[in-house]
Amino acid sequence: LMDVARLNGPPEAWHLGFMLGPRINAGGRIGRADLGVRLLLESDVSEAARIAAELDRLNSERRIIEQHAEAQAEAEALASLGLEDKGAVIVTASEGWHPGVVGLVASRLKEKFARPAFAIALEPGGIGTGSGRSIPGVDLGKAVRHAVEQGLLIKGGGHAMAAGVTLRKERLAEFRAYLESALAADVAEARHVNEILIDGAISARAATPELVATLNRAGPFGSGNPEPIVALPSHQLVDADEVGQAHLKLRFKSGDGATVNAIAFRSVGQKLGNALVQHRGQVLHVAGTLTVDRYQGVERVQLRVLDVAVPDHGPAMIR
Template identity: 50%
Template sequence: LEAIIVDHHQADEHLPVATAVVNPNRLDDVSGQGHLAAVGVVFLLVVAVNRVLRSDGWYEANGIEAPDLLKWLDLVALGTVCDVVPLSGLNRAYVTQGLKMMSQRQNVGIAALSDTARLSRSPDVHALSFVLGPRLNAAGRLGRSELGITLLSATERGVASQAAQELERLNKERQQIELELVEEAVSQAERALGDTASLPVLVVAGKNWHPGVLGLVASRLKERFLRPSVALGLAETGEATGSARSIPGVDLGAAVARAVEKGILIKGGGHAMAAGMSLRNEDLGALRAFLEDDLRVTSNAAMADAALEVDGALSASGASMELIDLLQKAGPYGAGNPQPVFAFPAHRIAYADLAGKDHVRCQLVAGDGSRLQAIAFRSVNTPMGELLLSERQLPLHVAGRLVANDWGGSRKPQLLIDDVAVPKRP
């Protein structure tokens, strides 16, 4: 059996034995396409094979109609966004055109998943990242990866609808598992940090933590504590597996590769912002010590330089649908092409309450009385969430990204809050 391997992760000089290893992050690759997700690399391979078959007259000779590859760009866009690669260059073109294809609802699986998730608008990058992507990933995280294939390859609406409903159920199960593990992981992280914030990396571990949600746990720790984070599940077999997530300026994939070279990890790999690994349970302490030493300089520098870059200042009255529609013309936004961030200085919180288990929704009021709906995702039990829920007297500086909220059938401006600050008194 001949095998062709397609990948996009960082590769060392020892490649797997195969007919071909197609990877723009091989050490000998000169394509300059190292930012592509694996799905983007696969699409280029399909394009190249299709070109050869066309030029050789293979389709005509066999009485087969040549495929329209553009109709698959919806899948390419979905994979590109969910892999959180920079939306620049070819990736930007993939997503722009893929979203157009997705809006036509030709893929019955994506259409069924959108309907099950109650997505009332044409999918955008945010919907792919936070609505469709998590539901598809839930299947693989809980050992049902074939369900995603069933959905995306379905040609009958009944099959697609049944698969979409099962994915919805699995996603709710995944959310509950994640919630329990994140609570335990945060407790470990807070004990490790103690009264100091000088740790360059967080490494947490638990017995029999579900391997399917460790990447999500690492992401939550990274977002909460603003430093590279590793989450590991200690199995009864004596071997631990885990995932890691990084912050800009810290190449976590390279650090994991160095840990493999030193024999601390059994295996591991990834890229700058994310990595996976396995190790012996008894080597947990050695891994923690190695990463703290290896990442100390770059991580501390990155944390010191961390700041929320603001593109402009607005009042609630300036957050109009006309502005939001104009901003969308510069999209699609994502990694490598961040959505503009606006500061809303000295706005009061008219009210705030919980939205679900993890989020805080509120209403901002400007000095002229104009109002803006806002939500801070995953902010419950964080300093930002507590400030939003408790402060009613003093005005706050609030920063975030503007989106159109289609809930209830009407489009209204909404702010996705990234940060909140108490104004300095003169």
């Protein structure tokens, strides 16, 4: 639904993504997976209102559960990394975490600490179920599959950027040590390089639906066929406004006066978001991927911002 809304145009468009989407997902995350489908299929207004109210309640509950687990996981990660910021992988675990939010927590840890990260919910019987998220250049799924082969996990699998695991509590330390050993070199290289490969440079005026359609002909995109990344050199950041609870809605203007709308997902409070807010009104190099919004029959191009750089500081990116 967030992809449908694209956060472009009037407020009701991005409200669809930020307000309806999370509530439909909330039921599945904390044990009521049928509610979202029932809401979308329900034709009775009063019954739909009842289901919507329940989903809203569940979403509030999910948010509290997630925030509590995230705070605990961040504290554990900081203690593990120490003041010297040492460690290739973050593996956090706790009793009381809801299995439905561990993927979200792992994603937040990965973004905050720029390392592969796992969040594992430990059940009273000593079995843990968790999710992991990785950074470009580090194949997490391969490491998890090898851990299964070595008997460290009951089961596990995934792909390069995400994985799921089930393990016994007593094997947690071994699993953490294995990941440190297996992924240290790849993580060090990935964090050292920390680069975005740009496929081409364009201006705001060139960011047209026709260009996006041409690029999409190279799809479908995924981990084995990444979406093309474009750079907009020396564009002024005209607007930078917070939307939802963690995103920035942006607008960039080129030297000839043309503008392009943009969005920086989950950037508020992060390095990227802070840089954008601090440089509002200034000229930046910006990199991202292009999408097309369709609202009331009108097509508009939107840039999903991945990184920015201050021109006076050379090619190094801010994130």
